[in-house]
Amino acid sequence: MTVTLKDIAIRAGVTSATVSMVINNKPNISETTRKKVLKIAKELNYYPNVIARGLATKKSNSIGVIVPNLASSFVVRVLQGIKSTNRDIEYTVQLFDTIGQKERESQLFQRLARERRIDGVILISSTVTEEELNVFAEESVPSIIVARRCEHLDSVYVNNEQGAFDATEYLITKGHRNIACITTRKQGIPTEERYNGYLRALRSHQIEARSDILFDVNDDGMEDGIEIFDRLKNIVPRPTAVFVPAGDMVAIGIVKEAKREGIKVPDDLAIVGYDDIPAAEVIEPALTTVRQPKLEMGDYAINMIVDKIEGRESGIKHKELPTKFIIREST
Amino acid sequence: MTVTLKDIAIRAGVTSATVSMVINNKPNISETTRKKVLKIAKELNYYPNVIARGLATKKSNSIGVIVPNLASSFVVRVLQGIKSTNRDIEYTVQLFDTIGQKERESQLFQRLARERRIDGVILISSTVTEEELNVFAEESVPSIIVARRCEHLDSVYVNNEQGAFDATEYLITKGHRNIACITTRKQGIPTEERYNGYLRALRSHQIEARSDILFDVNDDGMEDGIEIFDRLKNIVPRPTAVFVPAGDMVAIGIVKEAKREGIKVPDDLAIVGYDDIPAAEVIEPALTTVRQPKLEMGDYAINMIVDKIEGRESGIKHKELPTKFIIREST
């Protein structure tokens, strides 16, 4: 038997409205009834039905988090950031992923907003189109995009262009002039901005970008790296460094294959990855890489959206976070 | 303006009850009104309010997933398994983590069940106590525990004892007699069953377990492995193999430090990890390890709970899954 306001009301000899007001700490309740009601509520082990409350208040106290793919470690880390802050916040997180779904992010979002009466939505995706994001902006539910800047929507993101610039520039200052770049076509990895940062660094040092040492792989696994190295090694003039925006695993594949072929890393070939996954420290030599503040992004996102929901903020806010360049042994 | 059943009803010249019945595909509706209502619903872009529906039906169509710690890759993989199946299932996943929370799993569960009127709960934890789990069994909400067997509750789990047995026995058949074992005290890693499997394997080959080569580390990082190796190397007779239920990262630490000290892996020291994390393939030599079918566990869990919710199953079910022994180069 679930106990309701009414049950308490009857036992306390008051109306359920009164009980409701006590439970919600509304003013103008005599100390006597307040105590009595609270006591009975405790005795009966009362829990408010948040569904019913949600219906009445038109608030669900929950935030929807839409992710493209829970398999991505990036997404998971951001989610962690969201959750760890969320701890002190009275919002429930409803998790939705769109991978393999016929619905696109924007459709899912609409459904969430309308059906579930969710209070706010966090979308973690670096690859939604502007057009899709318009739907978010139009719906009246507060929403925020993580991992990508969007003009007409709150956003939290990392300056990947600068991160790539830093990495490339570092290689240049180390004397490298022929720096290969490995991007990926894999869905969900925002490789383009990084490529732009790479280009900018080259340009700023008057180095011409060589199109023959730019590769675009299909996935982001070790095998991709292995394959790339095998293509790379025969190119003349052979690059002395590789920057791998496609991700650390690809970079690790390159390191592995280079070593197998007797190429010394970093002496013969310097390598910089992207992401700073745990394995980056495991490979020998340990991988120099670019780290994104994922937890922080999640943290900002949840705080921004809660501020929005609770009306403490209005207007579009953007938070740009810097990447961190982690120098290890592969450069 | 959100559109409700009533809006449709008015436009269609019927009652909202009728509209409701159309929306829910109830019988005894004339084809004429059905079409008319559906048409208007579409025109008005109607979405049912699931909150209100939930109140009326006492069903929320959502499943709560309680995890101790979203930082655990084990948990995340299981979650992935849950979500990927969930795709075809009309349940929403509400995610709750208990780390750092004053509430224990069972309290959180109670709250979920009562406040949120959740239809079912999946708890992912290998370390809740029996006592806590009793609370789950008592509440009338279907619930299931993943990663641990529990007699009076549905459960999906892996036979870690057997996994450890297999690993240890493999080392024994390779000729090893002095096999060290590294467990961990880290919260959330069920190291004890694994240790038992190790012991059983030794026993079944009449090998006496040496307490001087059994170590219990505090965490599960690479540093722990490095530290352990340094203690291990001076022990006589020096073990020729190490089984590391504490996890792959610890094993990797051992591999790294062994190499640094000029000890050849696997010739001088064979190493078996636990978990098969991505880095296991990165370390050189690649790590032999024990893999748990995490996605499958999630998959079973969500299917079992949905069957329970929808009344297709009753009675307590257990699903035990086998581990998989992955042989690589470190043995």
Add this chain to the structure above:
DNA sequence: TTGGCAAATTTAACCCCTTAAATAAAATAA
């Protein structure tokens, strides 16, 4: 004692949808 005001409580409508029971309309049987 009466009037006036603030404080405490209740009334009643509403949130949006579902569903059993009642009623109306249409179809069939007698």
Add this chain to the structure above:
DNA sequence: TTATTTTATTTAAGGGGTTAAATTTGCCAA
């Protein structure tokens, strides 16, 4: 044609809360 079923629709009562407005109670000043 009337009685009986069957089919379609409506009525009305929830589900469990919230909240503006109305009412009652208590207190104090006049």
